[in-house]
Amino acid sequence: MSDWQPAIRRGELSEQGLHAATVGDHKVVVLLADGEIVAYRDACPHEGFPLSKFAERQDFVIMCNKHLWEFDTGTGEHISRIPRPQCNLKRYPTREVDGMVEVDLSAVPLGDPGPITAYG
Numbered sequence: 001m002s003d004w005q006p007a008i009r010r011g012e013l014s015e016q017g018l019h020a021a022t023v024g025d026h027k028v029v030v031l032l033a034d035g036e037i038v039a040y041r042d043a044c045p046h047e048g049f050p051l052s053k054f055a056e057r058q059d060f061v062i063m064c065n066k067h068l069w070e071f072d073t074g075t076g077e078h079i080s081r082i083p084r085p086q087c088n089l090k091r092y093p094t095r096e097v098d099g100m101v102e103v104d105l106s107a108v109p110l111g112d113p114g115p116i117t118a119y120g
Ligand code: FES
Pocket: 044, 045, 046, 047, 048, 049, 064, 065, 066, 067, 068, 069
């Protein structure tokens, strides 16, 4: 069952921003990717550092500055020389209701496996 909750006002999103939001018990990062609103768990899949604090955007890439892992802004896919599909960002469905961005918390359960400790 869906659990849509308000995260951030659409008007607060900038084209190159990574916007942190706390939604219930979830830490989320919300961004615009080629005009589309996307939201991910605010945790790098490598060691869990918050992307909103340690990552930066370079057009269509989110780069975590801790160890330079890179992710596609629009899909959250981990992109590097070594494919690691289990290291994609955890993505929340989003929708806009009266200027408010909502995320479906049910899509990323808090009990989901968190950061990895060994490379797959
Ligand atoms: S914690 Fe992000 S690349 Fe290591």
